[in-house]
Amino acid sequence: MLRKQRTLAQSIGCYGMGLHTGLIVNMTLRPLPPGSGVVFQRLDLDGHPRVKATYANISGTTMATSLAWGGVEVRTVEHLLAVFAGMGIDNILVQLDAPEVPILDGSAAPFIYLIRHAGVIDQSAFQPCLRVKKQVEVKQDDKSVAIFPSERTEIFCTIDFDHPLIGEQHSSYIHNEENFCREIGPARTFGFKSEVDYLHKNGLARGGSLDNAVVVDEYRVLNDEGLRYRDEFVRHKVLDSLGDLFLAGFPLLGRFVGIKSGHHMNYLLIQQLMSDRKAWELVTADEPHAAEYPEEAALPLTSPVTA
Numbered sequence: 001m002l003r004k005q006r007t008l009a010q011s012i013g014c015y016g017m018g019l020h021t022g023l024i025v026n027m028t029l030r031p032l033p034p035g036s037g038v039v040f041q042r043l044d045l046d047g048h049p050r051v052k053a054t055y056a057n058i059s060g061t062t063m064a065t066s067l068a069w070g071g072v073e074v075r076t077v078e079h080l081l082a083v084f085a086g087m088g089i090d091n092i093l094v095q096l097d098a099p100e101v102p103i104l105d106g107s108a109a110p111f112i113y114l115i116r117h118a119g120v121i122d123q124s125a126f127q128p129c130l131r132v133k134k135q136v137e138v139k140q141d142d143k144s145v146a147i148f149p150s151e152r153t154e155i156f157c158t159i160d161f162d163h164p165l166i167g168e169q170h171s172s173y174i175h176n177e178e179n180f181c182r183e184i185g186p187a188r189t190f191g192f193k194s195e196v197d198y199l200h201k202n203g204l205a206r207g208g209s210l211d212n213a214v215v216v217d218e219y220r221v222l223n224d225e226g227l228r229y230r231d232e233f234v235r236h237k238v239l240d241s242l243g244d245l246f247l248a249g250f251p252l253l254g255r256f257v258g259i260k261s262g263h264h265m266n267y268l269l270i271q272q273l274m275s276d277r278k279a280w281e282l283v284t285a286d287e288p289h290a291a292e293y294p295e296e297a298a299l300p301l302t303s304p305v306t307a
Helices: 078-087 109-118 177-184 193-201 232-248 263-275
Strands: 003-008 012-017 024-031 038-042 050-052 058-060 066-069 072-074 092-096 120-127 129-132 136-140 143-149 153-161 167-174 190-192 214-216 252-259 280-283
Touching: 003 024, 012 109, 024 109, 038 072, 050 066, 050 072, 078 109, 078 177, 078 232, 129 143, 136 263, 143 263, 153 232, 167 177, 167 232, 177 232, 190 193, 190 232, 232 252, 232 263, 252 263
Parallel strands: 038 092, 129 252, 153 252, 190 214
Antiparallel strands: 003 120, 012 024, 024 092, 038 050, 058 066, 066 072, 129 280, 136 143, 143 252, 153 167
């Protein structure tokens, strides 16, 4: 269950468009020492400020998960964080020259390719895990998210859309790197053609296109290549959930169940879990024990989280 901390063997980069800002962004991934965690850095701002990837720094959850600290924001982090969770990357610096992680093809597959090309190395320290000790649940109308005790990472998602191509879909994921890279990582984000004008008017999806999302009209998929999986829609929900849960700060041992959920409810679940010290414990290389969560990961939010 426990393993050594991991980082990249070498730096690697790419560039692409931000899904919501529509801005071109250069991104570089760089190794960090043990205990550093995942850190985002804005190279386009004076002083090159940094934002740590932790639930306490979640600043927005509208159509994506955003992080902010000290007034500096990084948007749409969930796909990249899902890859770090899925491939066991603990310490890494993500440098950006714009406010948003590039969307690339709308899935995590390009990020998987980058990490495989750079290589991964074990580090000297062991990686603690956060083990769920009791059920925690959040409900809103017909939507719910819950997490249950488990000795492994499990994600179960259900979606239900009134659309002939989607309807009710279910997907389950039991964590290992091969499962993630083959079954979850390539699933793309999706949207509805009827919502495009509304999203643009609200400053969202300005960089969205058939190159970086599955788009459906009333009856069909508009992308020429069609779907990568019959249930690609719900698999992408698993991907998003894995990325959001990564913000707990440690690999999470628990069974997550999301029913018609999204980024905001995932955030509420993490907040509720981490606020109850009887609901979790840190498992270290020495022995399982309830440990204190690092103080730097428990900073107050710098701005209200928006749904």
